[in-house]
Amino acid sequence: MSIVVRAGRRYPWVVATLVVGALGGVLSALGEGRATTLLLGGYAVLVAARAAWSMVRELREGTFGVDVLAVTAIGASVAVGELWAALVIVLMLTGGEALEDYAALRARADLSALLERAPQVAHRTLVDGTLEDVHVDEVAEGDQIVVRPGEVVPVDGTLESAAGELDESSLTGESLPVERVAGDVVLSGGVNGSVPLTLRVLRPARESQYQQIVALVAEAAASRAPMVRLADRYAIPFTALALSIASVAWWWSGDAVRFAEVLVVATPCPLIIAAPVAFMAGMSRSARKGVIVKSSATLEQLYRAKAVAFDKTGTLTRGEPRLSDVRTVDDADETLRLAASAEQLSSHVLASAVIDGAADRGLTLTSASDGHESTANGVTATVDGRRVVVGKRSFVAEATGHDVPAPELAAGELAVHVGIDGRYVGMLVLSDEIRPTSRETVASLRRTGVRHVVMLTGDGAQTAEHVAADVGIEDVRAECLPADKVDAVVGLTDRPVVMVGDGVNDAPVLAAADVGIAMGARGSTAASESADVVILQDDVALVATALTIGRDTVRVALQSIGVGIALSVGLMLVAAFGALPAVVGAWFQEGVDAVAILWALRAAGGARDRATLPRRQPRDAASGSPDASRGAEQRQPREGSPLGATSPRSAG
Structure with missing residues (x-):
């Protein structure tokens, strides 16, 4: 009744x-x-x-x-x-x-399920160790919270428990549980496994990953x-x-x-009835694939899209430096170990790349003492009784009192120089890798009917053309400032134009394009807010997925x-x-x-879609896009990237 x-x-x-x-x-x-x-x-x-x-x-x-x-x-x-x-x-x-x-x-x-799962309550730890239930909006940065088994993580935080297992399928599309250990970043929206977790809050709810996704989905719905x-x-x-x-x-x-x-x-x-139902179904399908389409009008633009413009760094490339080579007159592993140990005193993105490179080689780092970081230049420290200096070419030359030769680098590479006990011993070569899915993404776009693919970047021409050749793009616009990118997109004759980017400097061109697509897993909030489509996973292949779903x-x-x-x-x-x-x-x-x-x-x-969800790329989706460089040399500047020339520390 x-x-x-x-x-x-x-x-x-x-x-x-x-x-x-x-x-x-x-x-x-x-x-x-x-x-x-x-x-x-x-x-x-x-x-x-x-x-x-x-x-x-x-x-x-x-x-x-x-x-x-x-x-x-x-x-x-x-x-x-x-x-x-x-x-x-x-x-x-x-x-x-x-x-x-x-x-x-x-x-x-799928949209409704995501909205309904949004957590409303967090279990905050008090000074005496007891828990109090508070609304998720009351949780502040630095608070300690407990996530019980089966609960949705309410805010982004750092794991303080020894280990945990979470289902992050709502964030990444990855169907298998992922393991996290103490110190790892845990994104809101993941579902906790069978063991209670303790987290230290990184950012309030309104700035956390899941709440931003919910806001985008609500806008789309x-x-x-x-x-x-x-x-x-x-x-x-x-x-x-x-x-x-x-x-x-x-x-x-x-x-x-x-x-x-x-x-x-x-x-x-x-x-x-039929047309509105089809559009809502398409938006639901895209959300299930990890692509939030903010407006149903965007789907029609994606259907008619004739040109796609890509930012390079963080979009076609990974947007973070990785150690590719160690060139030294001493033992390579020992040089890298000492340099990485010294770099533990620095918060710079290149320091992280050096430390990660040492970890990838299985090297054990030791504590550094008597350390000093010179902003935009490098780090000096004592490691195992040896005086180590790491950083840009002129900084290491001054610290050692010896000339440091100009290195031979390929396009897109940079060098971090190393001196030990007053002598120059060599350099660590870092590079920004092209995403493994970039080339297939460009080819897939052309198969769907896109006539014109262009790359817009602040890099120099040599680096830009090198990356473009690898991914199959003929039209390259190098050394672009944000205003130049806007002019380039507005000037394209094949319309509508889709622009794909991830950084703060991409926000203007994302807004200027007929459809702006932001790589939201690592990109800036400004880019996500300016865009019409936000990709929740760190996978450029979902750009082609978005166009396919629109069509x-x-x-x-x-x-x-x-x-x-x-x-x-x-x-x-x-x-x-x-x-x-x-x-x-x-x-x-x-x-x-x-x-x-x-x-x-x-x-x-x-x-059929559920069986073909894209796999998450092996990287930390919580990390932000790095935006400065301290490398001693690099063949070409990069805009807003770890290999970029936006910091004085990147100058040779």
Whole structure:
């Protein structure tokens, strides 16, 4: 009974139509023909008047909706005495909202699940060791919280427990649990395993990963589908065609009933419902793949995209330095161990790269003492009784009192020089690796119909062309400032243009492009806010996925409209020859509506997508994009990258 009451409150006109139909059936069975006519006819005219008033308001706003056919069909059916057919059309009109609501709920299931899982409570540790439950917004940086088994991590934090296992599929698409150990960054949104975890809060909830994702999803779910407007483009020709067929049928047969029979099967539910459902399904599919599309209008732009522009650092490349070589007159491992031990005193991004390189080689570091870091130059420290200096060429030369030769470096490489006990011993070569999926991503974009791919970067031409050649891009715009990137995107003749970037300096060009895509797993908040699409995983391959989903979604939406129109036109032609009574035709039209909606739901992708989620790249998604360099030499400058020339420490 409660279900009926809730349905009545949510869809009163649907319930009223069913009640009128039931009463009409009873009156008809009792032989009350006049009462039946008054009830059915009066109710049908009332609903038609309500729809007509709504239609007039739309016309005043400059929109020609397709409800005109339904209103005309109801009026014609009542005029010729086909009252039950009129009631079926009324059911279609009033039930259309319920059908759309049901289909939209199905289509946006993944979006809804993400919103519903957003944590509201955190267990904060007090000074005496007890726990207090507070709203997640009250948790501050530096607080200690406990995440119980099976709970969603409410904020980003550093793990203080010895180890833990989390399900991060909602963040990364990775279906397997991931292990974290003490000191690791744990992102909000992951689901804790079977052991309670203690975290030290890194940032408040509003700045944490999961809450930002939830905000993006809420924005996406609230957007309206542009295909409603596109469907309206079909309204005038479809209405004209239906009225023409109905008028010719009336004229040819001399029977006004034939006019009503044709219009009954011309009701436009496929245009009204199918396209919005397809768009919501496509947005749900993209969210499931780790791509948040903020606006349904973006999907139509992705469908028509003809050009894609890429930032280089952090997008086509990993955006972080990695140790590629150790060139020294001493033992390579010992030189690297001493240098990495000294670099433990520095918070610079290149210091992290040196330390990571030592860890990759299995070297054990020791504590450094008597250390000093010279901003943008390097570090001097004592390690195992030896005086170690690490940093840029001029800094090491001054510290050792010896000339440091200019190194020979390939494009995209830089050198961190090392001196030990007053002598220059060699250098550590770092490079920014090209993502393994970059080349296939560019090739995939071309296969989907993108005509023009361009790379925009602040790097020098040699480095830029080297990377572009490796990933298969011919059009390279090097040494670009943020304003130059905007000018380049605006000047592209192939439209719409999609721009892909990740850094703060990409925010202006992401906003200027027809579609801005931000690599949000590591990129800046400014880039994510400026973008129309945010990729939650650190995988550039999802750029091609976003375009594929956009094309699939609009294609399915257009197909659902086409299928609905084709079936309606076929039924109109049958009705024009008098082979389809009005009541039967009205029920056939309900079937057409169901077919169009089911077709539109194909845009959700289904289980096939779940089996092909992209795997997460082996990197820390919580780390920010580094933005400075202290390398002694590099062949070309890079914009806003660890190999960039944005810091004086990068100068030779």
